[in-house]
Amino acid sequence: MKSTLLFTSIALSAIVAETPNIVVINVDDLGWNDINYMPELKSPYYTPNIKKLAESGMVFTDAYASCPVCSPTRASILTGKSPAALKLTAHIPGKLNSNAKRVPKEAKLTEADFYHQLPLEEITFAELLKPAGYKTAYIGKYHLAGADIVNQKNANGVIAPEFHPDKQGFDINIGGCAYGQPKSYFDPYFNATIKDRRKGEYLTDRLAGEAVNYISKNAETKFLLYLNFYSVHTPIKAPKERINQIKKHGKFGKKATYAAMIYSVDLAVGKIVAELKQQNLTENTLIVLTSDNGGLFDNAPLNNHKGTLYEGGVRVPFIASWPGNIESGTTSSEPVISYDIFPTLASVAGIKDLPSKVEGESLLPIFTGKDSFKRKNPLFWYYPHYHHGGMVSMDMGAAIRMGDWKYIQLYKNGKKFLFNLKEDLAEQKNLFEGNPEKAALLSQKLSERIKSANANMPKQK
Numbered sequence: 001m002k003s004t005l006l007f008t009s010i011a012l013s014a015i016v017a018e019t020p021n022i023v024v025i026n027v028d029d030l031g032w033n034d035i036n037y038m039p040e041l042k043s044p045y046y047t048p049n050i051k052k053l054a055e056s057g058m059v060f061t062d063a064y065a066s067c068p069v070c071s072p073t074r075a076s077i078l079t080g081k082s083p084a085a086l087k088l089t090a091h092i093p094g095k096l097n098s099n100a101k102r103v104p105k106e107a108k109l110t111e112a113d114f115y116h117q118l119p120l121e122e123i124t125f126a127e128l129l130k131p132a133g134y135k136t137a138y139i140g141k142y143h144l145a146g147a148d149i150v151n152q153k154n155a156n157g158v159i160a161p162e163f164h165p166d167k168q169g170f171d172i173n174i175g176g177c178a179y180g181q182p183k184s185y186f187d188p189y190f191n192a193t194i195k196d197r198r199k200g201e202y203l204t205d206r207l208a209g210e211a212v213n214y215i216s217k218n219a220e221t222k223f224l225l226y227l228n229f230y231s232v233h234t235p236i237k238a239p240k241e242r243i244n245q246i247k248k249h250g251k252f253g254k255k256a257t258y259a260a261m262i263y264s265v266d267l268a269v270g271k272i273v274a275e276l277k278q279q280n281l282t283e284n285t286l287i288v289l290t291s292d293n294g295g296l297f298d299n300a301p302l303n304n305h306k307g308t309l310y311e312g313g314v315r316v317p318f319i320a321s322w323p324g325n326i327e328s329g330t331t332s333s334e335p336v337i338s339y340d341i342f343p344t345l346a347s348v349a350g351i352k353d354l355p356s357k358v359e360g361e362s363l364l365p366i367f368t369g370k371d372s373f374k375r376k377n378p379l380f381w382y383y384p385h386y387h388h389g390g391m392v393s394m395d396m397g398a399a400i401r402m403g404d405w406k407y408i409q410l411y412k413n414g415k416k417f418l419f420n421l422k423e424d425l426a427e428q429k430n431l432f433e434g435n436p437e438k439a440a441l442l443s444q445k446l447s448e449r450i451k452s453a454n455a456n457m458p459k460q461k
Helices: 011-020 048-055 070-079 125-132 203-217 238-247 253-278 337-350 363-367 436-452
Strands: 021-027 058-060 134-139 170-173 225-228 283-290 318-321 331-333 379-383 397-402 405-410 416-420
Touching: 021 070, 021 253, 021 337, 048 253, 048 283, 048 318, 070 337, 070 379, 125 134, 125 337, 125 436, 134 203, 170 203, 203 225, 203 253, 225 253, 238 253, 253 283, 283 337, 337 363, 379 436, 397 436, 405 436, 416 436
Parallel strands: 021 225, 021 283, 058 331, 134 170, 134 225
Antiparallel strands: 058 318, 283 318, 379 397, 397 405, 405 416
16 A cells, blocks of 8 residues: 655645745657757757756766666656566567567577556655645656557557556646557547647647646646656657758758657747746746657767667766756766656655655755765666567666676676776777676676566576
């Protein structure tokens, strides 16, 4: 049974009076280099509003999704737990057994078992914040409510409504269902949790409008808004006029549509920031913007992309803005990860007593600079699944980062890798053979983390 007594040390009246509104924005498949927020990256994409948001707060250069695919990361953000501990380590399939079909014929291992939904007994940050006086809204992609969407053609995204966001502490759910990608980016959306209203309307614009409307209606209350864009996940679609508009800001060629998708997200962020300003809420609102896994396309200078344990599969944008509390124009190179968001929101809301087994660390000391931050446990990734269908791709394994060092071990072929990210961000030089002591230490720490999580393991075929 979920407990509603999740905080004890601060009076409710004090929490409501002093804590900020919270807006968390999760952009699906947004790569580390897909937005202009770090000048040294020289991203080709046009994102002026996100750039302004970054300049107003703190950019985390070494931020990570907790999994190289979406559903596990989404569950991790909501609960503060690693995908390994949640037993939700792969993206929930649109068709049953579709994951198993990727297992190579020569493979000796099958994938680990995993949940097809976020169990109701897990406490989400919405359930944590509601007793602290927060109104809560979920807008956009969920992908934590059941599998086999393909074979239920008339479900319009609804497979198991008992696992929808409104059953996990959110007062409002608009757009959240079993969909991992939209059936349509244009109205009609064929999504039972968002009403069609204007044929041809673009989904990203619609979700932004819903977010702005929610802020406007709740300006006098304390609110938590969790906005999850379906963009920039496939299918790569954008309005023609937006594509033509974005072409004026760069030479994107065949990627013009993708650039227009990113620009649409940027415009949406701009609308949300503008509404907060309109309602005089800017200084009393924490905004966090991140992604659920590495980018699907080019992530240079990082190696590879979504679905791999390389940096390109897990390193993501992470921006935090909270004027008056987070100094503008600041940068942190502290490695942070998706499951840090849960305890961070708790700290911001003045909640000290967390549910058991939360693995994340509050980033509030980094935000404010008032206290030292020292992580108790190293970041780790557990992905016992085949994503690219081969025996040599960087999946079906686990990884850990300690300091500048990153260790990867693949279950499917026994290969092991050791990289120094400070000297080799692109992960081109495997230092495993030349650093046996460092490799052994990280291997031991990784095993300890996986054992502590009681993770489901791959099985012999």
